Amino acid sequence: MTLKNTDDRWGGLSQLLHWTIVVLILVIAYIGLTMGDLPNGPDKIRTYALHKSIGITILGLAVLRLLWRFYAGTPKPAPGTPHLQERLASLMHWALYALLFAIPISGWVVNSSAGFPLQWFGLVNLPAIVERSRELHEAAEEAHELMFWLLALLAAAHAGAAFYHHIFQRDATLARMLPKGWLRTGEAVLADTSNDKDSGHAA
Template sequence: MILKNTDDRWGTVSQFLHWLIMVLILALGVVGLVMVELPKSPRWFWVYDLHKSIGLSVIALVALRLAWRLFAGTPRPVAGTPHWQERIASITHWMLYALMFAVPLSGWLYDSVSGLRPLRWFWLFKVPKLADPSQSLKPLVRDAHEWLFWALIALVLVHAAAAFYHHAVQRDATLTRMLPRRRGTPSSPASEIP
């Protein structure tokens, strides 16, 4: 098990953070779409609190992932990848990072301007408000949160489609180097191409 990234593949820490954040974003999306259909009653407040707590966790995990990326570096582009594809991949990754911060931050801001009861992260401690309550800002921030979410989902789908394209059509190691290595698999890049 290689914790740090190498020239040829993402290390275990990067892989773990990548897939954990992906699962949490999926969970946030499902809970977010379901919770707006629930009656706003004390019985269902725990669903809202769970959504908000997971969102705050995503902010921390994305910050940790960026810090790890700066510390551990990134793999080189897969051999033979055209420069324009490298450039688009780089822009896409940075847009994903920006949106992974923007969506939960806008949710936190929405919670703040809504003037709701204090938010507790997983019911453990109170989270400070980002702004004072504002009924005029509330719909604007709510809409921004929703549109940023859909932009993130669209970009995630493009990102996943590109990875599968590289795997199925280009038959290179773009996707497999973000997956855990199977036991007994040699560490050479050629072994990662199906």
């Protein structure tokens, strides 16, 4: 597997970063939506700290991912993709990137404006990024939650589009975001069938 992106595939590093971020978002969303209901005590504090540490990790991975994208480039759209669909996909990807930055930063603002300390997995102390402020705290809390639901909506549409490409357009959009050979595309199946016919293997 090549590490760098090519014209027709995402390389290993882009794939690893994409799917690691997806898994971390699922985990952090579950923790975020359930941690408020925990009984007060050390477990609750530890769970909030875990949520924040995973969130900071996502922020770091998003920075890495964007830097790698600028360096390694992106594959060309799957052949035959209409121009409007290409524009919409690109708009969606930039909206997802924007949220991958804005959500953890708003969480950091929630934390700093409440005057809480912030540590990354108990290993690194991170500074406050805003002054203590009740109004800002409340606004950031709302923004954090609202942007999360927007991400959930856009990510669901984005995943739906990936499956649509795979199932109905039968192109390699989804397969090229996965290791080679994990997913057969309709194009490959059609090519195999016509090769069989050409070589007299068709029944």
